[in-house]
Amino acid sequence: MTKNILILPGDGIGPEIVAEAIKVLEHLRATAGLAIALDEAPVGGAAIDATGEPLPEATLALARQADAVLLGAVGGPKWEPLPIAIRPEKGLLGLRNQLGLFANLRPAILYPQLADASSLKPELVAGLDILIVRELTGGIYFGQPRGVTTLEDGTRQGRNTLIYHESEIRRICRVAFHAARKRNKRVCSVDKANVLECTELWRQIATEVGADYPDVTLSHMYVDNAAMQLVREPKQFDVLVTTNMFGDILSDAAAMLTGSIGMLPSASLDETGKGMYEPIHGSAPDIAGQNLANPLATILSVAMMLRHTLDQPAAAERIERAVSDVLDQGLRTPDILSPGMYRVGTAEMGDAVVAALNKGP
Numbered sequence: 001m002t003k004n005i006l007i008l009p010g011d012g013i014g015p016e017i018v019a020e021a022i023k024v025l026e027h028l029r030a031t032a033g034l035a036i037a038l039d040e041a042p043v044g045g046a047a048i049d050a051t052g053e054p055l056p057e058a059t060l061a062l063a064r065q066a067d068a069v070l071l072g073a074v075g076g077p078k079w080e081p082l083p084i085a086i087r088p089e090k091g092l093l094g095l096r097n098q099l100g101l102f103a104n105l106r107p108a109i110l111y112p113q114l115a116d117a118s119s120l121k122p123e124l125v126a127g128l129d130i131l132i133v134r135e136l137t138g139g140i141y142f143g144q145p146r147g148v149t150t151l152e153d154g155t156r157q158g159r160n161t162l163i164y165h166e167s168e169i170r171r172i173c174r175v176a177f178h179a180a181r182k183r184n185k186r187v188c189s190v191d192k193a194n195v196l197e198c199t200e201l202w203r204q205i206a207t208e209v210g211a212d213y214p215d216v217t218l219s220h221m222y223v224d225n226a227a228m229q230l231v232r233e234p235k236q237f238d239v240l241v242t243t244n245m246f247g248d249i250l251s252d253a254a255a256m257l258t259g260s261i262g263m264l265p266s267a268s269l270d271e272t273g274k275g276m277y278e279p280i281h282g283s284a285p286d287i288a289g290q291n292l293a294n295p296l297a298t299i300l301s302v303a304m305m306l307r308h309t310l311d312q313p314a315a316a317e318r319i320e321r322a323v324s325d326v327l328d329q330g331l332r333t334p335d336i337l338s339p340g341m342y343r344v345g346t347a348e349m350g351d352a353v354v355a356a357l358n359k360g361p
């Protein structure tokens, strides 16, 4: 049966990197019989410009109907003066929330070819393979009450709320333990249980869930220590599971270990495995439209889509092999460029991946 994929290019470098991912999808449709239909809609700043809203009703409706969503990136300086409630980022957060995409998988894998591009010594990152499981529809990102209020004395007070129901903690922990079972069978739950009651509950629930997975080893770590351990000895981790905001922060740190944030894909899944796929980097407005952006994170997000939602693991592996192949050829966008390698632009990188797919079985 044909699967419907909704493409949301978004802002900044979003349209450029998504165009390269579409080349890969079209190639698989033409050569591997991948039964897909692509549709496209605006989100973020592009949607604000077109309709006045970051997540138009029509875009949300298409996203609900789609089997999977591929998103580029949202946001940019043009829309920063707008109130938070109608900024481009609200388009992304609205999609996550409205589609119930509570489980965000952010793998940080070091391609051996890029060991030189990491900011850490090669021996600390060689073979790095971490999975960050980030809770995506709760916590301080969505908690009420929130906002800035003016007090009686005329001064202003800002407020956000960190709130988790035990059911939200339980379901994300289950995702982490399931993932660990297919990997190295270790889960580290990250919290701030020494200060925040909400994450003390997080720790208790993680422990309870862990009892159902006796084959997986559970450890706990405070988030400040986790940040330090990620840059001290990252290979100690297998699966990390954490709150929405801690996951946002730690996944950027983990990304840099792999050489460039331009390499990391992500999957955001609902209870049924339906998902939205996006690179973890942002819209990078400073380099937008200049053929400088790295499309590999978006292309690798397509691989995650094939594996997690479209049930095409062989096609996913083909893409991952093709990415490895272009890195073997020495092709590098500026973010991962190192001495002796060949500098290519966004479109050339996409073309090279398609050419490498052609070579494969």
Ligand code: IPM
Residues within 6 Å of the ligand: 075, 089, 092, 093, 248, 280, 282
């Ligand atoms: C991410 C991004 C988003 C987030 C922004 C763009 C709203 O940083 O996906 O990591 O904070 O979740």
Ligand code: MG
Residues within 6 Å of the ligand: 248, 249, 252
């Ligand atoms: Mg982030």
